[in-house]
Amino acid sequence: MVRVTGRYDIDAVRREWMGRKTEVVPGRYPVEYDSIRRHCHMVEDTNPLFLDPQYGKQSEWGSVIAPPVMTRYFAGSGVWPPSSDEGVSLLLQVPTRGERNINLNTEWEYIRPAKVGDHLSSQTEVIDIYEKSIKLDPRSVWIKTEMRITNQDGELVAVGTNTLCTHRTPEQVESEEGERPL
Amino acid sequence: MTTKSAQNSVSTEQTYWDDVRVGDLIEGYDLTLDWTKMVEQVSGSQDFYPVHHDPEFAAEAGHPAIFYNTGWTQAALCRVVTDWAGPSGWMSKFRFEMRRMNIPEDQVHARGKVTGKSELDDEHGLIELEVWLENDRLGVTTPGWATVRLPRRS
Numbered sequence: 001m002v003r004v005t006g007r008y009d010i011d012a013v014r015r016e017w018m019g020r021k022t023e024v025v026p027g028r029y030p031v032e033y034d035s036i037r038r039h040c041h042m043v044e045d046t047n048p049l050f051l052d053p054q055y056g057k058q059s060e061w062g063s064v065i066a067p068p069v070m071t072r073y074f075a076g077s078g079v080w081p082p083s084s085d086e087g088v089s090l091l092l093q094v095p096t097r098g099e100r101n102i103n104l105n106t107e108w109e110y111i112r113p114a115k116v117g118d119h120l121s122s123q124t125e126v127i128d129i130y131e132k133s134i135k136l137d138p139r140s141v142w143i144k145t146e147m148r149i150t151n152q153d154g155e156l157v158a159v160g161t162n163t164l165c166t167h168r169t170p171e172q173v174e175s176e177e178g179e180r181p182l
Numbered sequence: 183m184t185t186k187s188a189q190n191s192v193s194t195e196q197t198y199w200d201d202v203r204v205g206d207l208i209e210g211y212d213l214t215l216d217w218t219k220m221v222e223q224v225s226g227s228q229d230f231y232p233v234h235h236d237p238e239f240a241a242e243a244g245h246p247a248i249f250y251n252t253g254w255t256q257a258a259l260c261r262v263v264t265d266w267a268g269p270s271g272w273m274s275k276f277r278f279e280m281r282r283m284n285i286p287e288d289q290v291h292a293r294g295k296v297t298g299k300s301e302l303d304d305e306h307g308l309i310e311l312e313v314w315l316e317n318d319r320l321g322v323t324t325p326g327w328a329t330v331r332l333p334r335r336s
Contacts, residue, residue: 042226043213043258043292048194049269055194059269067264068273069256079228100233100243103252107277136244170244181244 001096001166005176008097010141014129017094021125022086024150028077030119031066039070056116065113071158074114075122075149087124087147091164094126096141097176098168104142108160112151119152127161136181137167196268199299199307199332208294208311210262215250215288227253249283255315259326262294262313267330274308278326288317306331 036050048055049065056064066074076087114120128144142165149158174180213219224235232239234251241247256278263273284290298310309332315324 038222038226039253039257040226042219042222042254043261044211045257045261045265047261047264049264067257067260068276069260073228073253079230103280105277105279106252106256107275109275110273113272169242 001092001094001099001101003099004095004097008095008139008141010129010131013095013141017126017129019126020090022090022123024121024123025077025086026119026121027075029074031074031114031116033064033116035073036064036066036070036116039067039073053116061113061115063115063117065115068108068110068113068158071108071110071114071120071149072122072147072160074118075120075147087122087145090124090126091143091145094129094143096143096166097139098137098141098166098172100169101164101166103162104165105163106160107162108158110158111156114151114157118157120149120157121151122147122149132165134165134167136170137173138177138181140165140167142166194269196270197266197332198335199309200335202296202299202309202332204296204299206296208262208266208296208313210292210294210313211265213258213290213292215284215286215290217286220248220250220286223250223254226257227251229253245283247283247285249285252280255280255284255324258290258292258315259313259324259328262292263311263328263330266294266311267332270333272331273328274331275329276326278313278324280324282320282323284315284317284323285319288319290315290317290323302331305334307334308332 053064124145124147127146130142131139132142134140144163147160151157229251294311294313297312300308302308309330311328313326314322316322
């Protein structure tokens, strides 16, 4: 996020940034076993559909598939080496009051599975920007984006919307509003 | 009402649309958020934003503690659905709201409930679920909603 310390014009930001979208960007790597394994490890998921190649091969999907919520992960470039993730870059360019952020609402429609070996791509668009008062910051800025994910055959795999709340630190709020939050 | 537990290796059981009733409970599973689990959430999600692993950074931002990230949260909710749905079930829609935080030392319980049922075609039907994470400190922290496509028996 680009923190604006002076006058912040939410209407101008909306006019300039809503509707902006990235190119269709391929994920860095194909859907792969080990990332799925680490994902499952987080929540002690032992589902063989996600972890066992033999089981996956015999399933109706014909392959190990990624848990649906991992679709976004494989459509991205990851954090290392340093990212050229255009969706993230687009989000980081939106002017906001604070640089701190909290991911809030996420909504996905999953059209078809992402199978091991698939190569996913994504396109992200800023679809809404608005202000909202929260406990941490009376004038936090919320950014809503839509991401469309396709596979190597151009088939739509998933469509997701995400709402990010950006806010200032308590010190920044006190300095700019004259009153400390919380 | 019936329950179906995902705690013990039921991931390969198929749930059929015909057998599901509105009001059925999904027993789900439990997780203890110790510091090893914190490391696993960073590893599994690849989310290295310090508010999820650096207590000082979290405090500076005004949070009482580090809190578990979006990747971990959606993985936890997704597992409730995919364990329950079985290998031929498909979670076609999913949303959730991170209303309150799950933090180190919390005991988290992942649960679900059937809230709706409708026909789709001769081979499949749709089921609406509420799923949620709750912890012993705050109760429900993360409500979620899913639509699942299930096979029909005949």
